[in-house]
Amino acid sequence: MEDEFHELTDRVRAELRSPQDLVAYERLLGLARKNTPAGREELARMLIAVERPLWAREIAAFILGCAGDKRAFETLVLLLNYREPVRCATAAHALGRLNDPRTARAAAALATNPLRTAYALHPVRLLVELRAPQSVPALIATLERLLTPHTPYWRVALACVEGLGALGDKRAVPALRAAAVHPRLAAAAAASLARLGVHEDPPAPAEDGAPAKGARGDGSGTGPAG
Template sequence: MEEEFHELTDRVRAELRSPQDLVAYERLLGLARKNTPAGREELARMLVAVERPLWAREIAAFILGCAGDKRAFETLVLLLNYRDPVRCATAAHALSRLGDPRTARAAAALATNPLRTAYALHPVRLLAELRAPQSVPALIATLERLLTPHNPYWRVALACVEGLGALGDRRAVPALAAAVAHPRLAAAAAASLARLGVHEVPGQGGPEAKGGGGRPGADDAQRGPGPRGRQ
């Protein structure tokens, strides 16, 4: 976690507003360096203490999460759905190392919630990294919901496309084939289909190749699927 921790602490240092903040910040860094059971107890108390600044709880949760301490779970899930993307990314990193079985369920709930789509990018990426039973169904559901014209959340859709390709589950073929019709998703969708052994978009009229093979051509990446049934 060394690089990510330095990025977090450098960012937080820029948020400090008073000498008291600096003292509290240095105290947190000292606890992180010691990495003792007593230090982790103090960090855990910070997560539930009243009137603690968000940056202090973020650092404490990150340290505990990367150490596999499940007391960080609730705070990290809160940050995973935060309006500031950089905090979402920090939380996702710690959650991926926490090893809590609740993480995938929480990430799937955030990714599939249509009211929280603006903050779904990091939950989607986390699902792909976790490779949990919830990952593929949640990414398919999120992608299918976002395959509408002029959808402003195309980066979330793109993360779904890339994640489904990495997960390698053929249940994703229909959704990925539909994504080929969207210019911003076309190349990534074709590449993900190729990773699944599909080099001809279903419904295009040609045979569907199975197994490994070369990369899709530029034409394959740009053309959209014709009429097709659900697979």
């Protein structure tokens, strides 16, 4: 986790606002370097202490999560669905190493929640990494919901398309065929279908992202992310 930890601590250092923040920050780094049971106990207490800044809980949860300490789970799931993508990415990295059976269920719930689609990119990518039983059904459901013209969440849909190809489950073929008529998804959908052993000429993409005539385009729209 060395590179990711350095990226996290460099980012957090820019968020410090007082000498007291710097002291707390250096204390966290010291606990990370020591990597002792007593240090992990102190980090775990930080997760539930009142009036701790978010950056302190983020560092503590990242350290514990990468160490496989399941006390970090709740904080990491909160950060996985946070409004700042950089925090989502940090949480996803730690959750991928936590080895907690609850992780896939939580990621699937976040990815498929239509009110949180704006923050679903990293839950989708985490589901691909985990290769859990929930991964393929959640990616299919999320992709099908986003197969509407002019969706602002096409990057989430693209992550689903690419992830379904990587997961190699043929249950994804109908959804990938439907995605192949969307201009921003067509190339990735064709590549994912090929990885699944499906080789065909996809329908010509319609203009402005609208489904071609006769193609599936029945995914429901998404509400505003809250």
